[in-house]
Amino acid sequence: MRSSFSPEAEKKEDFPIPPASPKPFFRSIGRLPLLCGLLSALVIGVFWPSIHCQFQYYDENNYLVDNDHVNHGFTWNGIHWAFTALDRSNWVPLTWLTHMLDFQVYDYYEPWGHHLTNVLFHAANVSLLFLLLQRMTGAVGRSFIVAALFAIHPLRVESVTWISERKDVVSFFFGMLAFLAYVRYAEESKKTSGRQDRFYLLTLLFFVFSLMGKATLVTFPCLLLLLDYWPLGRMQNFKLDRSNLLLLVEKIPFFLLIVPISIVAKLAEQAGHSILLHPPLVLRLQTALISYLRYLEYMFWPVNLSSNYPYPNSWPTAESWLAAAVLLGLSILALVMRARRPYFLIGWLWYVGTLVPVNGILEQIGSPVMADRYTYIPMIGILLIVVWGVADLAKFLRLRLALLVMGSLVSLLLIAVTRHDIAYWKDDDSRWSHAAAVTRNNWTAYANLGVVVSTTDPDRALDCFEKSVEIYPGYVESQLGLANSLSLHKRYPEAIEHYRIAWALDTDDPRTQFFWSEACSSERLPNEAIYHMQIAHVIDPDKTIFMESLARLLIQEQRISEAIPLLKNLCAIQTGNAENFDMLGHCLLKNGQLDGAIQAFQASLSLASNTLAAKQSLASAIRLKQQQAIMHSATNGAAMAQPPAFNPK
Helix, strand or coil: CCHHHCHHHHHHCCCCCCCCCCCCCCCCCCCHHHHHHHHHHHHHHHHHHHHHCCCCHHHHHHHHHCCCCCCCCCCHHHHHHHHHCCCCCCCCHHHHHHHHHHHHHCCCCCCHHHHHHHHHHHHHHHHHHHHHHHHHHCCHHHHHHHHHHHHHCHHHHHHHHCHHHHHHHHHHHHHHHHHHHHHHHHHHHCCCCCCHHHHHHHHHHHHHHHHHHCCCCCCHHHHHHHHHHCCCCCCCCCCCCHHHHHHHHHCHHHHHHHHHHHHHHHHHHHHCCCCCCCCCHHHHHHHHHHHHHHHHHHHHCCCCCCCCEECCCCCCHHHHHHHHHHHHHHHHHHHHCCCCCHHHHHHHHHHHHHCHHHCCCCCCCCCEEECHHHHCCCHHHHHHHHHHHHHHHHHHHCCHHHHHHHHHHHHHHHHHHHHHHHHHHCCHHHHHHHHHHHCCCCHHHHHHHHHHHCCCCHHHHHHHHHHHHHHCCCCHHHHHHHHHHHHHCCCHHHHHHHHHHHHHHCCCCHHHHHHHHHHHHHCCCHHHHHHHHHHHHHHCCCCHHHHHHHHHHHHHCCCHHHHHHHHHHHHHHCCCCHHHHHHHHHHHHHCCCHHHHHHHHHHHHHHCCCCHHHHHHHHHHHHHHHHHHHHHHHHHHHHHHCCCCCCCC
């Protein structure tokens, strides 16, 4: 038993516990609404520059702007897709619904509204975090400082400014509601009112909603156990006695809910081909250990933050052992101090535990070794340690005024750095140029930068792709980008070689075969061009550009009979494309199918009536039809006028 954790000890150590008779949960009490308003205003003021950022090429074009399931707003088909889609690397139905709402409300081509929604979610999250901490601890000032530092830290920029990362703020929003409902459940459990069941069900419901925003809070039941220890005081020790076993049993439904949603999330990850690398277990362990320290470094010294941190080929052995020693030392220190400073243990376990799903040990992780967005939840634990620890230190040293001034200066610096970092997200060029500049051997950044500048600066794009391939030749996007860039520079033999490498890396990607075919066609290799376009068409038979390109290649080689079925299918899909009908008409005309040719030319003219070439083609087909009819009639007439053959019998 922790005798020092009694209510008297709490008051003595300035760890206030919730009052015995808490006020109704959603009733405004004193200054709390004002403080929530101040926090919201702080968030909006700091992150307002993000409103002017553009849509990002990386994810947002494919993820949102060009996603017909989302960009039409709320539709029954879109809602069904949101709950069943697994092809975008995440199962996030509630997040999809928020994006649909954005497209329903804001102008289609304007990103400002989408950014504003992210900022408002973050503002709500900050207020909910403040209310949660205040409700659990009773310490208004400390809770406000934790929420404020969480709100303005530069590590929040990625989650708030990147529209596609709406998943973080949505999941956290419902997670905070789940925590608040659980706190009310814990309070009601001490009474005999019988109302605790409704709050338990609310906790389950909000937890499910959080997982449907993003399966980030899979550690939620473990975090509840931590809060049971401190500050809720429901768990007095870590022994498996009867009371603690009951608390564990209480969390079983939450653990059971995690299983199916985790399976669906994993299937979505695989369906979206988001796992790019397969590092060995030893490297994953080293990376996890070092990333824990790197995140701490960025929390206390947030400079040179990047939107992408590349996965290394190896880590120095000494650095790995140092990371392990530091983590072990901090863990031992937290355990030793748990009686007098329980916030140290809970904050540390919160930080370590919530990073487990994203530290790469349990799965084969994609290209980023770390991500700023991964700290959205874990950083709360560190802030608890810092703020509560500094408050205790200030009381002990009687330096409250000095620490208050120092805290204000730190806050101003954080705001300045955050607003400075938001500028790197204004467009794709700024984002990836910065990522390449502040990290080493960042092949992902060079590859994405190459795509971004490929149309405006082909020479720079070629240089970016060459750097990316030189750093890591196993990235299919780098190989494909380099091949396309070489084709643009008319270096077709080199391009074909890189298409070959890209295909070896991913034999399910039809883009490689499509561009490979175009390079072969430019190099005057028609048979090879047809062969590769046929493979692209087989992989994705519904892609109209593959049908059209293959048909054109076949026509060039006078393989008309093979082109006709493709063109008929293309016209059935693109009923408003006059050029396809015109092309079909010419093929049918060459193949002697005059009736079909006339129908195709008539369809083309109905779509583009002022096209002189189409009119001439139709007239030519009709004239040939008439000539054919005349010849047919003449042949039949001659046969009828011919005298019977002589029969000697």
